[in-house]
Amino acid sequence: MGVKENVQKPLDQLSAELATEMEAVNALIRQRMSSHHAPRIPEVTAHLIEAGGKRLRPMLTLATAKLAGYDGPFHIHLAATVEFIHTATLLHDDVVDESSQRRGRPTANLLWDNKSSVLVGDYLFARSFQLMVEPGNLRTLEILANASATIAEGEVLQLTAAQDLRTDEALYLQVIRGKTAALFSAATEVGGVIAGAPAAQVQAMFDYGDALGIAFQIVDDLLDYGGATQTIGKNVGDDFRERKLTLPVIKAVARADAEERAFWSRTIEKGDQREGDLEQALQLLARHGTMQAARQDALEWAGRAKAALQALPDHPIRAMLSDLADFVVSRVA
Amino acid sequence: MGVKENVQKPLDQLSAELATEMEAVNALIRQRMSSHHAPRIPEVTAHLIEAGGKRLRPMLTLATAKLAGYDGPFHIHLAATVEFIHTATLLHDDVVDESSQRRGRPTANLLWDNKSSVLVGDYLFARSFQLMVEPGNLRTLEILANASATIAEGEVLQLTAAQDLRTDEALYLQVIRGKTAALFSAATEVGGVIAGAPAAQVQAMFDYGDALGIAFQIVDDLLDYGGATQTIGKNVGDDFRERKLTLPVIKAVARADAEERAFWSRTIEKGDQREGDLEQALQLLARHGTMQAARQDALEWAGRAKAALQALPDHPIRAMLSDLADFVVSRVA
Numbered sequence: 001m002g003v004k005e006n007v008q009k010p011l012d013q014l015s016a017e018l019a020t021e022m023e024a025v026n027a028l029i030r031q032r033m034s035s036h037h038a039p040r041i042p043e044v045t046a047h048l049i050e051a052g053g054k055r056l057r058p059m060l061t062l063a064t065a066k067l068a069g070y071d072g073p074f075h076i077h078l079a080a081t082v083e084f085i086h087t088a089t090l091l092h093d094d095v096v097d098e099s100s101q102r103r104g105r106p107t108a109n110l111l112w113d114n115k116s117s118v119l120v121g122d123y124l125f126a127r128s129f130q131l132m133v134e135p136g137n138l139r140t141l142e143i144l145a146n147a148s149a150t151i152a153e154g155e156v157l158q159l160t161a162a163q164d165l166r167t168d169e170a171l172y173l174q175v176i177r178g179k180t181a182a183l184f185s186a187a188t189e190v191g192g193v194i195a196g197a198p199a200a201q202v203q204a205m206f207d208y209g210d211a212l213g214i215a216f217q218i219v220d221d222l223l224d225y226g227g228a229t230q231t232i233g234k235n236v237g238d239d240f241r242e243r244k245l246t247l248p249v250i251k252a253v254a255r256a257d258a259e260e261r262a263f264w265s266r267t268i269e270k271g272d273q274r275e276g277d278l279e280q281a282l283q284l285l286a287r288h289g290t291m292q293a294a295r296q297d298a299l300e301w302a303g304r305a306k307a308a309l310q311a312l313p314d315h316p317i318r319a320m321l322s323d324l325a326d327f328v329v330s331r332v333a
Numbered sequence: 334m335g336v337k338e339n340v341q342k343p344l345d346q347l348s349a350e351l352a353t354e355m356e357a358v359n360a361l362i363r364q365r366m367s368s369h370h371a372p373r374i375p376e377v378t379a380h381l382i383e384a385g386g387k388r389l390r391p392m393l394t395l396a397t398a399k400l401a402g403y404d405g406p407f408h409i410h411l412a413a414t415v416e417f418i419h420t421a422t423l424l425h426d427d428v429v430d431e432s433s434q435r436r437g438r439p440t441a442n443l444l445w446d447n448k449s450s451v452l453v454g455d456y457l458f459a460r461s462f463q464l465m466v467e468p469g470n471l472r473t474l475e476i477l478a479n480a481s482a483t484i485a486e487g488e489v490l491q492l493t494a495a496q497d498l499r500t501d502e503a504l505y506l507q508v509i510r511g512k513t514a515a516l517f518s519a520a521t522e523v524g525g526v527i528a529g530a531p532a533a534q535v536q537a538m539f540d541y542g543d544a545l546g547i548a549f550q551i552v553d554d555l556l557d558y559g560g561a562t563q564t565i566g567k568n569v570g571d572d573f574r575e576r577k578l579t580l581p582v583i584k585a586v587a588r589a590d591a592e593e594r595a596f597w598s599r600t601i602e603k604g605d606q607r608e609g610d611l612e613q614a615l616q617l618l619a620r621h622g623t624m625q626a627a628r629q630d631a632l633e634w635a636g637r638a639k640a641a642l643q644a645l646p647d648h649p650i651r652a653m654l655s656d657l658a659d660f661v662v663s664r665v666a
Binding site: 035037038039040041092095096114115116118119120121122123125126127129130133136138141142145146148149151152153154155156157159160174178 | 368370371372373374425428429447448449451452453454455456458459460462463466469471474475478479481482484485486487488489490492493507511
């Protein structure tokens with residue numbers, strides 16, 4: 001497939017290309033996550049923001065702004081905004097999912113408490129809105145405010161779609177487009193808007209972010225079942241235990257015979273999960289080839305992301321964004 | 334004192350004076366709390382927004398805008414924004430406080446779950462930001478974004494100040510100025526700003542909202558101990574059980590002898606609360622007259638609110654706002 005050769009490279013290339021800007025973003029993040037009044041805030045935030053996240057989303061804003069020739073200061077604010085929204089979402093997600101680990105470290109809700117995670121998440125949301133006001137650009141404000149609403153809507157939709165075997169691929173797409181792709185596409189779009197790129201290019205940037213975000217989330221959901229090769233590592237099966245319906249399961253439910261359907265109904269709908277059920281679920285995914293089928297879908301979305309880039313000017317960053325789309329899917333071999 | 338005669342009247346007067354505008358605000362709120370994708374959102378929101386809240390905060394925005402002669406459409410958006418921020422805060426507060434009742438009805442976290450309250454609160458925050466972008470006024474955006482950050486900061490500060498007997502009146506003031514007064518003062522300020530009122534008037538509107546919000550919260554905290562007359566109704570003692578340090582307790586701790594200090598340390602710091610402790614706490618407040626002393630503070634803040642109004646043009650609404658300041662304190666006789 002050729003995609004495995006790109007492992008880690010595209011992100012490194014982008015990081016190198018955007019090193020100066022990313023340093024400015026990190027400085028702004030550190031400055032704005034502080035609070036003189038409530039020291040709990042920087043404690044909780046630093047735990048998450050310094051935890052070695054890839055800064056993928058703010059990098060997308062820096063990338064499209066630079067690709068479109070922007071040389072002003074405000075892509076820094078917009079990129080920091082995007083990271084703050086992402087971090088606030090993670091804090092609230094971990095409360096909602098009752099998670100105890102993220103990126104191999106204990107979550108904030110475990111180290112402090114759910115209360116701190118809820119309130120510090122609110123603080124970061126508010127900080128993100130302060131940041132996005134500063135460029136004084138109403139269009140980027142609108143895009144980021146809309147993205148925030150779409151993310152929250154996607155999360156609520158996921159909550160009500162969980163445990164419901166009627167959840168189909170169309171609804172799944174709607175959920176991940178909201179909870180994940182909306183921030184990717186807002187990140188790429190605001191970079192173009194702040195740079196004053198022509199409307200067709202801004203649309204292409206949006207389309208790239210949207211398709212990349214969808215591919216990214218499909219792959220994330222595959223990794224939760226150990227990836228297409230189904231290596232059982234730690235944390236495999238979180239979605240199964242939380243009774244979330246993700247793409248490989250939705251495809252397996254659609255192809256289930258009566259006995260298999262009874263299994264999914266018991267484990268996902270009724271939440272009656274027993275020893276060996278995760279292994280049984282993995283066998284059903286394998287029997288119907290749904291991990292490979294979902295990976296194929298992710299590859300198609302990555303292809304759409306790359307196709308969107310054709311409308312953008314020829315630029316080293318354009319090639320890196322193209323490689324990034326391959327890389328995102330290469331995480332699941 | 335004369336204040337008791339105003340019971341309910343000032344709010345009724347303002348409601349009548351601003352009836353047309355408030356109808357527009359309510360229509361906009363109903364429109365924007367909807368979600369085609371996630372029906373859970375309007376369910377949860379309607380539970381709270383239709384629950385007969387007094388709409389005090391959005392009324393403040395309508396009042397100052399009208400007082401300053403505004404006749405444009407955007408005070409409606411700003412007022413709806415203020416109510417959305419308030420509602421989102423209530424949803425998250427009930428999660429953080431693990432409350433089961435608000436305004437005599439079961440809370441959303443009890444009727445649905447904490448997850449829904451967290452995520453629907455996020456949705457309302459995002460919706461509030463969409464709304465505040467629409468007037469296209471960067472100054473009102475800035476004020477409301479800042480207020481959101483200040484509110485979250487105040488809530489976190491309250492979390493870390495709870496259970497800590499070193500919390501003094503200055504820290505208490507900082508907490509309530511953040512968690513409560515910041516939205517009152519933003520509400521009154523944006524009304525003036527959108528109306529293009531002179532800077533000195535805008536400052537006076539801010540000062541009025543700030544002082545009114547502080548008086549309001551002091552009184553709220555008094556009511557939690559049954560009011561100055563200490564009638565034990567239902568819900569009395571929630572703050573004591575949650576080990577929150579509010580003004581009457583802070584004053585009582587400051588005047589405590591060794592034995593009393595041991596009582597506060599056991600119940601508030603260590604959280605070791607037994608049968609009869611609430612009654613004991615009430616006796617200590619009575620012994621040192623701290624309910625009356627806190628009520629006196631609230632009266633002083635109401636006085637400051639009324640004094641600020643002197644800088645505003647003579648207008649029927651100005652008199653109503655003055656009465657409102659008296660009314661807020663009259664809730665605790």
